[in-house]
Amino acid sequence: MLNFSYFAPTKVVFGKGAEVETANLLKEFGAKRVLVHYGTGSVVKSGLLDKITECLEDAGIYYVKLGGAVPNPRLSLVYEGIKLAKEEKIDFILAVGGGSAIDSAKGIGYGVANDGDVWDFYEGKRKAKACLPVGVVLTLSATGSEMSSSSVITKEEGWLKRGYNSDLSRPKFAVMNPELTMTLPDYQTACGCADICMHTMERYFTNNPGLDLTDALAEGLLKTVMKNALILVKDPKNYDARAEVMWAGSLSHNGLTGLGNDGGDWMTHKMEHEIGGLFDVAHGAGLAAIWGSWARYVYKECLPRFKKYAVNVMGIENKGTDEEIAIKGIEATEDFFRKIKMPTNLNELGIKATDEDLHTMARKCAEGVGGAKGAAKLLKEEDMYRIYKASAGE
Amino acid sequence: MLNFSYFAPTKVVFGKGAEVETANLLKEFGAKRVLVHYGTGSVVKSGLLDKITECLEDAGIYYVKLGGAVPNPRLSLVYEGIKLAKEEKIDFILAVGGGSAIDSAKGIGYGVANDGDVWDFYEGKRKAKACLPVGVVLTLSATGSEMSSSSVITKEEGWLKRGYNSDLSRPKFAVMNPELTMTLPDYQTACGCADICMHTMERYFTNNPGLDLTDALAEGLLKTVMKNALILVKDPKNYDARAEVMWAGSLSHNGLTGLGNDGGDWMTHKMEHEIGGLFDVAHGAGLAAIWGSWARYVYKECLPRFKKYAVNVMGIENKGTDEEIAIKGIEATEDFFRKIKMPTNLNELGIKATDEDLHTMARKCAEGVGGAKGAAKLLKEEDMYRIYKASAGE
Numbered sequence: 001m002l003n004f005s006y007f008a009p010t011k012v013v014f015g016k017g018a019e020v021e022t023a024n025l026l027k028e029f030g031a032k033r034v035l036v037h038y039g040t041g042s043v044v045k046s047g048l049l050d051k052i053t054e055c056l057e058d059a060g061i062y063y064v065k066l067g068g069a070v071p072n073p074r075l076s077l078v079y080e081g082i083k084l085a086k087e088e089k090i091d092f093i094l095a096v097g098g099g100s101a102i103d104s105a106k107g108i109g110y111g112v113a114n115d116g117d118v119w120d121f122y123e124g125k126r127k128a129k130a131c132l133p134v135g136v137v138l139t140l141s142a143t144g145s146e147m148s149s150s151s152v153i154t155k156e157e158g159w160l161k162r163g164y165n166s167d168l169s170r171p172k173f174a175v176m177n178p179e180l181t182m183t184l185p186d187y188q189t190a191c192g193c194a195d196i197c198m199h200t201m202e203r204y205f206t207n208n209p210g211l212d213l214t215d216a217l218a219e220g221l222l223k224t225v226m227k228n229a230l231i232l233v234k235d236p237k238n239y240d241a242r243a244e245v246m247w248a249g250s251l252s253h254n255g256l257t258g259l260g261n262d263g264g265d266w267m268t269h270k271m272e273h274e275i276g277g278l279f280d281v282a283h284g285a286g287l288a289a290i291w292g293s294w295a296r297y298v299y300k301e302c303l304p305r306f307k308k309y310a311v312n313v314m315g316i317e318n319k320g321t322d323e324e325i326a327i328k329g330i331e332a333t334e335d336f337f338r339k340i341k342m343p344t345n346l347n348e349l350g351i352k353a354t355d356e357d358l359h360t361m362a363r364k365c366a367e368g369v370g371g372a373k374g375a376a377k378l379l380k381e382e383d384m385y386r387i388y389k390a391s392a393g394e
Numbered sequence: 395m396l397n398f399s400y401f402a403p404t405k406v407v408f409g410k411g412a413e414v415e416t417a418n419l420l421k422e423f424g425a426k427r428v429l430v431h432y433g434t435g436s437v438v439k440s441g442l443l444d445k446i447t448e449c450l451e452d453a454g455i456y457y458v459k460l461g462g463a464v465p466n467p468r469l470s471l472v473y474e475g476i477k478l479a480k481e482e483k484i485d486f487i488l489a490v491g492g493g494s495a496i497d498s499a500k501g502i503g504y505g506v507a508n509d510g511d512v513w514d515f516y517e518g519k520r521k522a523k524a525c526l527p528v529g530v531v532l533t534l535s536a537t538g539s540e541m542s543s544s545s546v547i548t549k550e551e552g553w554l555k556r557g558y559n560s561d562l563s564r565p566k567f568a569v570m571n572p573e574l575t576m577t578l579p580d581y582q583t584a585c586g587c588a589d590i591c592m593h594t595m596e597r598y599f600t601n602n603p604g605l606d607l608t609d610a611l612a613e614g615l616l617k618t619v620m621k622n623a624l625i626l627v628k629d630p631k632n633y634d635a636r637a638e639v640m641w642a643g644s645l646s647h648n649g650l651t652g653l654g655n656d657g658g659d660w661m662t663h664k665m666e667h668e669i670g671g672l673f674d675v676a677h678g679a680g681l682a683a684i685w686g687s688w689a690r691y692v693y694k695e696c697l698p699r700f701k702k703y704a705v706n707v708m709g710i711e712n713k714g715t716d717e718e719i720a721i722k723g724i725e726a727t728e729d730f731f732r733k734i735k736m737p738t739n740l741n742e743l744g745i746k747a748t749d750e751d752l753h754t755m756a757r758k759c760a761e762g763v764g765g766a767k768g769a770a771k772l773l774k775e776e777d778m779y780r781i782y783k784a785s786a787g788e
Contacts, residue, residue, distance in 0.1 A: 001409075001634055001637050002409065003407075003408060003409025003410060003411075003412065004406075004408050004409060005405070005406060005407045005408065006405075006406040006408065007403075007405040007406065008402065008403075009401075009402075009403035009405075011399070011400075011401040011403075012398075012399060012400040012401065013399045014397060014398050014399065014400065014653070014654075015395075015396065015397025015398060016397060017397075018397065211634075211637065211638060211641065212618045212621065212622065212638050213614070213615060213618040213638050213641055213642050213645070216614030216615065216617060216618050217611055217614055217615075219614070220607070220610030220611055220613070220614045221607060221610065221611075223610060224606045224607040224610050227606065228606065240395055240605075243395050243605065243654070244605060244606050244607050247605065247607055247653070247654075248607050251607070259408070259641070260408075260637070260641075
């Protein structure tokens with residue numbers, strides 16, 4: 001096993017009614033002037049935003065509001081938030097929503113706490129030295145951004161979708177009430193489940209043996225998410241299933257499920273980022289749509305892990321050749337995606353990509369990863385193109 | 395599932411040579427005047443203490459040393475540390491060692507940061523409002539104190555062994571190099587493995603259904619520890635096995651394996667505390683010695699969990715009545731303890747307890763828990779006496 005570090009300092013308050021703790025948590029972490037950052041529709045419509053701001057008023061905490069975070073959150077809004085936060089001398093950002101609001105909040109946090117253009121961090125030009133503290137009231141189980149070091153921002157000019165990871169941006173606290181996810185459309189719930197699975201699968205598929213314990217946690221988490229995602233297809237208001245998925249979402253991406261290996265593969269995410277950048281699809285659906293083609297392209301070079309996954313997670317019988325078992329595990333995963341109504345290729349995702357589009361995505365993806373990337377199999381631009389093409393059914 | 399909170403902010407640096415990061419971590423967390431607190435023998439003999447203090451000198455960090463922490467760490471040393479730390483205007487405590495040095499360091503941390511007698515916290519008379527920051531260089535995988543909120547101190551007068559839990563004392567960082575545990579006697583390694591298992595088992599055996607995810611993590615952790623504890627019996631220098639056990643030790647007690655249930659049972663720990671208080675035995679061995687008698691006394695009132703444990707952790711075939719399966723799981727656990735040379739009753743622990751001793755322990759235990767405690771089955775003094783008696787073979 002390889003050396004590792006683990007740092008997941010986010011204070012989690014989890015369960016029914018947990019959002020009433022928001023003002024107490026803000027005070028505990030020293031917030032005096034808060035930027036409340038949120039999305040476009042549901043947190044306003046549901047009354048959650050008013051409930052939160054009332055709590056802040058009752059507690060005598062000064063705040064300003066900034067809405068407008070959208071899926072694949074935009075750099076222009078991050079710039080707007082930085083300007084507003086500086087004018088208002090904001091010392092804490094409270095994201096109310098899902099990954100979009102949180103990632104956007106982290107981007108604003110970097111921008112306020114560092115000089116120069118915040119996009120530099122996302123482009124990999126330099127590293128942030130600080131980040132304004134961020135807290136979260138979570139309304140969507142998916143990106144795990146509520147405990148993670150990562151944020152992903154899209155630059156409208158050229159539709160560049162780029163991620164930046166730093167422990168500096170790990171939220172100080174996360175308030176998680178599974179009830180708040182009950183009003184989500186089923187499609188978004190399923191997208192979230194796909195994303196959660198993928199955060200652990202990206203870490204799992206490597207050629208490093210890693211740790212027994214890490215694998216056991218990863219496998220347990222994947223089985224839990226899949227079981228409960230299926231429950232939610234039939235019974236979307238099931239509180240316990242929503243709770244399982246919500247907590248799994250945080251643990252899946254806080255680092256825990258990849259410790260002791262080589263950092264994971266991450267090519268499904270990288271390739272989806274280009275789909276999301278060009279076509280603006282839901283992230284989780286994009287991941288599900290590309291994963292099968294990726295898996296079939298790489299599995300022979302990562303056979304022990306694909307076999308272990310098939311047996312321990314997907315319940316495939318340990319019979320036949322390793323390749324047969326691995327393929328059955330991939331098929332079972334695609335079956336799972338279909339059962340939760342996720343796409344398993346670009347056509348099912350509703351994308352009509354031209355061959356030029358596929359080449360563009362492969363080129364941008366290769367550029368984004370500095371030429372080649374992948375722990376299950378090292379992928380270059382040509383490999384990426386082939387995977388996109390397989391997913392497009394061409 | 396019940397609401398929960400989770401807060402495990404300790405920054406972990408894990409792997410070969412990790413201890414060289416100690417001075418950097420101290421600086422990162424703002425330490426200027428450090429109390430280096432350690433035990434009696436091995437960290438001095440092995441040269442680790444000199445290595446650490448040299449790092450501090452090279453980094454220009456002022457420090458004073460205080461050794462002498464022993465298993466079941468003593469209140470008198472805590473008082474001595476508080477006095478020294480106040481005189482020296484210490485702002486950070488670095489524990490070098492295992493649970494004894496860490497728990498003692500936490501006790502000193504409470505004592506320095508609060509007025510009045512530090513024993514008040516351990517007696518449950520009042521709550522600490524602060525704690526001096528603590529960092530850890532871990533040399534023994536067992537108590538999980540390096541990431542946990544708990545510390546256990548023994549007051550020599552009356553041999554009272556009492557624990558106090560507060561998030562305030564969770565270490566800021568923990569440096570974990572599995573190589574540092576290789577010089578341990580096999581008996582201590584096995585005691586550590588028993589303790590690690592028990593931290594998760596105490597959380598697992600309750601009558602609350604909890605979370606699928608929590609159970610999956612708990613079961614994965616237990617299987618990992620048992621597998622690698624057996625490897626270490628035959629191959630004590632196996633780095634990977636030591637790494638598995640070390641990381642499991644931290645996760646077993648940082649809260650993760652009990653989230654969403656009712657806080658766990660903890661009666662094996664409480665009953666062992668009285669054995670340890672009266673006879674000064676190794677904590678892990680004491681736990682192993684009492685667990686079987688506890689389990690046989692309570693399992694019928696916590697049958698679903700004992701059955702699940704038997705099947706999912708101990709690999710018992712799901713055949714026969716629930717009671718039969720549960721008993722097979724208990725027997726398999728005792729077999730595991732025997733294989734790692736842990737005692738399964740008080741005689742094997744080397745204790746000749748008189749009937750008066752058994753009554754004394756039961757009385758002190760009942761007093762310590764405020765009359766009755768237990769989530770698998772609520773135990774009163776009479777129940778505790780019967781379990782002690784069963785373990786004494788009477």
